Amino acid sequence: MTLPFAASPAERRLLTEGRLSGPMPWVIAIMMFLTVLAAAGGLALNHAARNVTGSIAQRITIQIVEANPDLREQQTRAAMAALSAMEGVTAVNRVPDAEIEALIEPWIGGAGEEEGIPVPTMIDADLTEEAHDRLETVEEAIIAAAPAARVDDHAQFLAPLAGLIGSLTWLALALVLLTASALAASVILAVRAALNTHRGTIEVLHLMGATDIQIARLFQRRIALDALLGGTIGFLTAVIVLLLLGQRIGAVGSELLGSATLPPLAWLLLILLPIIGAVVSTLVARFTVIGVLKKML
């Protein structure tokens, strides 16, 4: 079994060296660019989806909506105590008042408390999956301790977002598959065109006793080089675009967008794409050539 790229120096000189067909590397570069972008999008979304469903989906937020500040403070402590005592609650954190004020500032202006507008207190609690499943009993226990409590389940308002992210991930995967098939199709067309251009030479080689494998090797080597060249160009362009996008996202500073970054494993998968592209192109070229040759005696 020889490597798909292997061709002896003797075989290499059977066909002209140099580029196989002008636009071929560029077509591959464009396909690879789109594939890498779609794959990066899919991987980033997948990563974000994990963050959303993983860390904050089992989080609940309790608001104590009570006009009397003393009562509000009392109920807040009672709710926190009840939560801490509860089984399946992994973390209880009171959201600092300053943070809440910052949150509502755009709506009521900087002087909420002074003007007598009651600002609720907020408690974030992380539940285990098992506790999250029996959210109703958790809610009942909290309200028993603090009647003014209102429990918000993050999973509930995250559900449509998680659904959207899931759909987008599938869309990205579909795009990767589509561009990959378009790439394979263009390789087939390029090989057919090359076979036609070199038909006379192939027939002569064939009648001299060259085997199908020998002739296929001449073509697959050239296609492999084209695919590697085009794939690298497309990949590098996509990486530049991704890095610029990453900078922009970092500048926005949003937690949700921030979670849409690429983990190291995703980069590794992206680097594999041009390599896989070259190998697949080589194999497609090989089987196309052998398929065409099989029709000759």
Added chain:
Amino acid sequence: MAARMATTIVQFENVGLRYGTGAETLSDVSFSLDGGGFYFLTGPSGAGKTSLLKLLYLAQRPSRGLIRLFDEDVVTLPRDRLPGFRRRIGVVFQDFRLVPHLSAFDNIALPLRVAGVEEDELATPVNEMLAWVGLSDRASARPATLSGGEQQRVAIARAVIGRPEILIADEPTGNVDPEMAARLLHLFDALNKLGTTLVVATHDIHLLSRVSAAQLMRLEGGRLSDPTGALKNPPREPHMGKPRKPSA
């Protein structure tokens, strides 16, 4: 005499060839060729000479009949065994079929490269071949820059370099002047004396008299017009024993 008895290396029995659905191009063709012989295949244009040669150099399978080459049935031979047989046959095509982007040197080297001969073992035989056909100074020329006669000699050198057991030439004097035709025949005669079996298709009857020991096959309308009569002459004894095997 017995020790030098020629062996049959080609045998056709009731061979028929039909392209598509039309009438048969070749019908009931039966003959056999002895190793070391020199055979002319004549007949008017369109008689089926090229078609018969194609069957012989394994570019075409017959529609019916039996063909044996080197003592094996090649009609039913699996496809992957054909290259081995083809490497024992040299062909000078009617239209030369030189590879346009390769130099004379590289064209002549093709069969050796196909056979996997190493690059550093290539130069000597190819240069010898170029000298033999008188084209040493044209080694790096592309076919398009060669004259018709020069192209023809490159084609012959390419057909011969692998030391084929059978050399097939289709109308080799078709587009050269009489002087060149005479030189080519001299070349073929020399090869035949080295033991190569020659099959030369031509409609030029003046050629036939130039090789005294050659035997004649005549095709007309796809049939060997008098196969038994044409092949009655016993084959001439090879001058230098059996043909040599290809070098690799």
